[in-house]
Amino acid sequence: MSAFAIGKAVEPKALSRDPYRIFAEMRAKEPVSFVEAFGLYYITLHEDVSAVLRDDVTYGVGSDDMLVFDTFGRHMMTIDGEEHNRYRLAMRAPFTVKYIRERLETQIAEIVDALIDGFEGEGRVELRSAFACRLPVQVMLAVFGLPREDEPLLRRWYDAFEASLGNYEWDEEVRARGKHCVEEFKQHLQMRLDEWRGKEGEANLLAALVNDAPERRLSDEEILRNALIIFFGGISTVEALVLNAFYALAHHPEAFARVKADHALIPTALEETVRWLSPVQAVTRYVRKEASVRGVTFKEGDIVNCMIGSANRDERVFAEPDRFDISRPDLGKHIAFATGPHTCLGLQLARAEGRIALSRLFTRLDGCTVDLDATEAPEGYEFRQPRELHLVWNARQ
Known part of the structure; x- marks a missing residue:
């Protein structure tokens, strides 16, 4: 067999349709593989993915040719070390369990119920457009202290950001639209920073940041750039979590x-969902100095993709990994929210949104189930979810 035979045979469309068969073959025969179609290495074993994500000395997150850097600029997801720690520490307050429980859970429940009000009497809904893509936008509005009337504006920006971050062909029109929306987003939030500067008592992330102690305070530009990535990540993960569940x-x-x-049982069902059908399938790292994994040597500048979706189905870690089992004893070993210094900042908020969403949907939509004939299968080799999912239930007359 030639070197990286499996990686050479990877075809993007097939990978998007069914990555798990390919991942299983790689884990068994080629756990570190060069995927010719993308010009980078795939790391597929749980042990190796975890080790790389925890090593921010050898494997960095930042590169000027990253789409996320090109779109959003310098922020906590494109830097390592002390600067990353400084940004993360400043931004973490709304994402702690205590803050979520005391300040956000009631708002999340109100948002969820208001969205369900819009379709409860229908007996049928396409869940992504009517609920899953709207819930996290409205929660982010609450986190940032923005009015709910801003939802269409933020959704338009999100769609432009999503297109720009998936712009692997570097289409200039898509790139320009993404950058334009970044500037609109920053200008919109800058007005809020100016409004709240020097004012006490505003319970939202932007007000807390702009009025932080001088020795910890970020500049306005730093606040805005990091708000961008929190906004984007806070929407994409939750949307996929609800639909995938x-x-x-x-x-x-x-x-x-x-x-x-x-x-x-909802919390464990959500944890098994993110293991079995991980919303984020791949996390990219850039090799900073020569290193090797499983006998494959990387040189400085090489790109490696840590395949979260594969690691979470590694038979060395999970018994019968392809089986969906909400009672599995090894569930706590999944790394769906990554691991190491760049573990997802908003993981507790995502869990809370998912838990409240499922609980209220089950409570209010009597006998709800999924119309599988009308629902699209999940797709995507970096971010994975159904593009449409249709719920049906017994509507009250």
């Missing part, structure tokens, strides 16, 4: 029935 449960009716009957 319903998709996974619909394909496992026994688990679906258990969770609907006992909402205390």
Whole structure:
């Protein structure tokens, strides 16, 4: 067999349709593989993915040719070390369990119920457009202290950011639209920073940042750049989490029935969802100095993709990894939110949104289930979710 035979054979469309068969073959025969179609290495074993993500000396997050850097500029997801720690420490307050429980959970429940009000009487809904893509936008508005009337504006910006971050062909029109929306976003938030500067008592992230102690305070530009990545990440992950949970449960009716009957099982169902159908499939790192994994040597400047989706189905870590099991004892070993210094800052908020969303949907939509004939299968080899998911239930007359 020639070197990296599996990697050479990878075809992007096939990978997007069904990555797990390819990941399993790589784990068994080629755990570190050069994927010719993308010009980078795939690392597929849980042990190796975890080790690389924890080593920010050898493997860095930043490069000027990153789409996320080109779109958003310098922020906590494109830097390592002390500067990263400074940004993360400043931005973390709304993402702690205590803050979420005391200040955000009630707002999340109100947002969820208001969205359900819009379709409860219909008996059928396309969940992504009516709920899953709207919930995290409105939660981010609450985190930033922006009015709900800003939702269409933020959704337009998000769509432009998503296109720009997936612009692997470097289409100049897509790139320009993304950059234009970045500037609009920053100008919009700058007005709020100016409004709240020097004022006490505003309970939102932007007000807290602009009035932080001088020795910790970020510049306005630093606040705005980091707000961009928090906004984008806070929407994409939650949207996928809700849709993937319903998709996974619909394909496992026994688990679906258990969770609907006992909402205390929702948190573990969500954890198994992010393991079995990880919203983020890949995390990219840039090699800073020569290193090797499983006998494959990387040189400085090489790009490696840490395949979260593969690591979370590694048979060395998870018993029967392709089986969806909300009772599995090894569930806590998943790394769906990454690991190491760049572990997802908003993971606790995502969990809270997912938990409250499923609980209220199950409570208010009697007998809700997924119309699998109308629902699209998940797709994507970096970010994975169904593009459409149709719920049906017994509408109250």
